[in-house]
Amino acid sequence: MKFLEWIFRMILEKYNLKNTIFLKILISVLLMVLMLSSIFLVGCKSEQAKKEALQITVEKVYEIIKDKNRKYFILDVRTKEEFDSGHLESAALIPVDDMESRLSELPEDKPIIVYCRTGRRSTKAAEILINNNFAPVYDMSGGIELWKDKGYPVIVENEEAFTLETSSQAELLGENENGNENNNNKTTPSEEIQINYITSEQLYEWTGLKKDLIILDVRSGDSYSAIHIKNAISIPFYELDDRINELESDSDKLIVVYCSNFDCGLSKSAVEFLFEKGFKNLFALSGGIENWQSKGYPVE
Structure with missing residues (x-):
């Protein structure tokens, strides 16, 4: 504050402006600008925070599935081949590359848990979901690799189409x-x-x-x-x-x-x-x- 006042006094003396009221007005305006800038920066940081998915552990997801908690939507963003080789129970498949074109298949009123193999694709998918106003979005830390390391069960698809005579x-x-x-x-x-x-x-x-x-x-x-x-x-x-x-x-x-x-x-x-x-x-x-x-x- 003293530093700002000194600067303005220097300006006033240079231009022979001795009006202390004018000085106070200038300082008040500058302070208001600084306050608004601070609010803007805080808002930007908050907005940035909103763009980040919440992290959820495989242990927590296991409890959700074990308790048959259907309040969550579980989304696998790997490829179909990876999905068929083993996926979480009740998980839906939308490969991350198809995410933008298939957002209509997702619920807007449920928390979404996203996972992939290790976490890279799920991070990208979560960002897409958040940018399209889905919330809350959870990214399963460690992906299905960590899930399997913990010994948790997966569903393996039978890729043969069911045939009947x-x-x-x-x-x-x-x-x-x-x-x-x-x-x-x-x-x-x-x-x-x-x-x-x-x-x-x-x-x-x-x-x-x-x-x-x-x-x-x-x-x-x-x-x-x-x-x-x-x-x-x-x-x-x-x-x-x-x-x-x-x-x-x-x-x-x-x-x-x-x-x-x-x-x-x-x-x-x-x-x-x-x-x-x-x-x-x-x-x-x-x-x-x-x-x-x-x-x-x-x-x-």
């Missing part, structure tokens, strides 16, 4: 050779989750048989509104826990779940979730709606 289809659909209903062919969930895949051709054939079949679209509501498989119902993956009662009465029906394409992991995660809830006869559509549409099958 025609006779097996009839059996699974609940008919015997005379066309009567079978009641003893319900699948029983095993202790380990195994994803059964169905091809677009098989699903199209099943729809022609007009049996008890639910086609479940787990993409975002906007994606469903834009285009969906004919007669499919929409329950976005991140709403599945809250809307599970909409499927309870149909828990014995065949349920085919689909999302966008071969790289989308939402359908697999939805099958895992429904399996845990006791649903039977669950299938994930291989290739999603993009593969279905490429075959010329009906959409709405």
